Amino acid sequence: MPKKSSRRADFDSPWKEALDYFLPAFLAFFYAEAHAGIDWSKGYESLDKELHQIARGARSGKSLADKLFKVWLLGGKEAWLLIHIEVQGEPEEDFPLRMFRYNTRAFDRYNRTVVSLAVLTDERADWRPEKYEYGAWGAVTGIHFLTAKLLDWRGREPELETSANPCARVVLAHLAALQTRQDPITRGRYKLQLVKGLYHHGWTAEDVRQLFRVIDWLLDLPWELQQGFQEDLHNWEEEKRMPYVTSVERYGMEKGLQQGRQEGRQEGLAEGLLEGIAAALASKFASAGKRLMTKIRPIQDVEELRALLNAIPTAQSLQEIRDRLVGRQS
Numbered sequence: 001m002p003k004k005s006s007r008r009a010d011f012d013s014p015w016k017e018a019l020d021y022f023l024p025a026f027l028a029f030f031y032a033e034a035h036a037g038i039d040w041s042k043g044y045e046s047l048d049k050e051l052h053q054i055a056r057g058a059r060s061g062k063s064l065a066d067k068l069f070k071v072w073l074l075g076g077k078e079a080w081l082l083i084h085i086e087v088q089g090e091p092e093e094d095f096p097l098r099m100f101r102y103n104t105r106a107f108d109r110y111n112r113t114v115v116s117l118a119v120l121t122d123e124r125a126d127w128r129p130e131k132y133e134y135g136a137w138g139a140v141t142g143i144h145f146l147t148a149k150l151l152d153w154r155g156r157e158p159e160l161e162t163s164a165n166p167c168a169r170v171v172l173a174h175l176a177a178l179q180t181r182q183d184p185i186t187r188g189r190y191k192l193q194l195v196k197g198l199y200h201h202g203w204t205a206e207d208v209r210q211l212f213r214v215i216d217w218l219l220d221l222p223w224e225l226q227q228g229f230q231e232d233l234h235n236w237e238e239e240k241r242m243p244y245v246t247s248v249e250r251y252g253m254e255k256g257l258q259q260g261r262q263e264g265r266q267e268g269l270a271e272g273l274l275e276g277i278a279a280a281l282a283s284k285f286a287s288a289g290k291r292l293m294t295k296i297r298p299i300q301d302v303e304e305l306r307a308l309l310n311a312i313p314t315a316q317s318l319q320e321i322r323d324r325l326v327g328r329q330s
Contacts, residue, residue: 014170014173014213014214014215014217014218015170015214016067017210017213017214017217018167018170018210018214019067019083020046020067021210022166022167022170022210023044023069023083024038024040024044025165025166025167026083026167028165028167029163029165029167029168029171030117030119030148030167031117031146031148034081034115034117034146037073037074038071038072038073038074038081039071039072039073039074039075042071042072044069044070044071044081045069045070045071046067046068046069046070047068047069047070048067048068050068050109051066051067051068051102051106053109054068054102054105054106054109055102055105066102067083068081068083068106069081069083081114081115081117083117090122090124091122091124091127091129095118095129096129096130096131096132096143096145097132099116099118099129099132099143099145100132100142100143102116103116103143103145104143115146116143116145116146117145117146117147117148118145118146118147118148119147119148119149119150120147120148120149120150120151121150121174121178122151123151123178125149125151128147128149129147130144130145130146130147131143131144131145150171150174150175153171153175154175157172157175160172161197164201164202166201166203166207166211169194169197169198169211169214169215170211170214170215170218172194173191173194173214173215173218173219174218176190176191176194176218176219177218177219177220180219184221184222184225185225187219187221187225188221188225188226188228188229190219191215191216191219191221191229192229192232192233192236194215194219195212195215195216195233195236196236198211198212270299270300270301270302270305273302273305273306273309274293274296274297274299274305276309277293277296277305277308277309277312278290278293278296280309280312281293281312281318281321284312284315285318288318289318292318292321292322292325295325296308296325308321308324311324
């Protein structure tokens, strides 16, 4: 089996973030027919816990951004939509088999139609899996899934730049991440340009914040270049009067991970995450956010701190964060 890219895991969380928030735009961009058949007025539901149970024991190789969503079709019919995103720099031989296993297990669990989709982010133009089949004597069992290839958008960047679909920005960031793996200076310049361009499409403030989170992750920079990017971005934010917290969060998280690795113990990681939470709360909620840290600092559970840190960017008010702490104490 081909060796897998060490940078692939860096793309996991950004794509999951994009799918959770931008599912309608994602389907409109990659799978227009699927988007047109869904009643979006009823919303959609992410079934991450259910997918975890389905995927248990079903993995063949390592997949990353797997997502399962429950949607309603036009006409009132209920359906489950399985979206499987394989974010990797190299093809994987067992990928079609995994798609088959996820589909059949979801069907067995819910007894509903399951539509399997895949977005391929590798750089091998001739790798385009679309089915898995087995059988004998003319009897065939298998799956045909819908595949989109990000590589097909290379060379079409001007079209992506002018697109009103926010997922076009995610594709731009992903292509740039692949192209600038060995050129962080160019990556930093393009990252700033891409972030500034978020203001030109009439998206809501929350849309812009969510896109920023995804771009910030995909176009990761070395520490020293990230600091310069942060300064330039801060000046831009001041001009636009639209605060972000993502980069501040990631500074704290990175410092915590680095400190945890150096010290070889969980306490170091917890301290770094607490620093990230403090910076994020101060950036988003000013002095009121700082005061809340007196209740947060006693927490030392790393997973709990990570969850709290991830909740800050999308919180509509500081009360949401307080409610999480009350729920913890009850």
